Every structure is written in C-alpha cells, then in structure tokens.
Amino acid sequence: MAITVDQKTLTVSVDNETVRRLTEGTDFQRGINGLAMLDELMAEMDRDIVAALNIPKKQHKRFLKEMAKKRREILKKAHPPGIDADALKVFCDEL
Secondary structure (H helix, E strand, O other), X not given: OOEEXXXXXXXXXXXXXXXXXXXXXXXXXXXXXXXXXXXXXXXXHHHHHHHHOOOOHHHHHHHHHHHXXXXXXXXXXXXXXXXXXXXXXXXXXXX
C-alpha cells in the first residue's frame, strides 16, 4: 500500500497497485482491501500520537492495542459507503 497524505496541502497520492486492489476483485475482496488500508492509515496516526506521549514502553503497547480495538469499533459503526457487509463482519469481528 502506498498512500501518502500531505498534511499541508491536504492532498493524497495513491499508487497503481493500491488503486487496483480497491477497484478489482469481488465486493468482498475490495471491501477487505479498503478496510485494511483505512485501518493501516489510522494505525500510523495512532503510533504517532502514542510516540508523542513519551510514556513507558509497556503502556505504549497497551495503548496501541486498545486503540486498535477502538479502530475496529469505529470502522464497524462508521464504515465507508459501499463496503460489503460480509467483509465488514470478517474484518471487524474476526481479525
């Protein structure tokens, strides 16, 4: 996945492989790929936030684990439009 976000200009760049993963395959495959990409982008932001807290490593890991659970809850409740229902269930409940 090669998605880059420029915070200053609020632009996003996406590579060809990422576009292919989001546009080809079954609804389920596209849904899983889209959710995985969103989750990874949110995880990067979470890591940046926790790194800035300057907390002990044990707490750092616990926070990241809790934030991962919250990301799944957020994706389940406020998923992007058009996401396959089975993909959403598998991604949020079983991973």
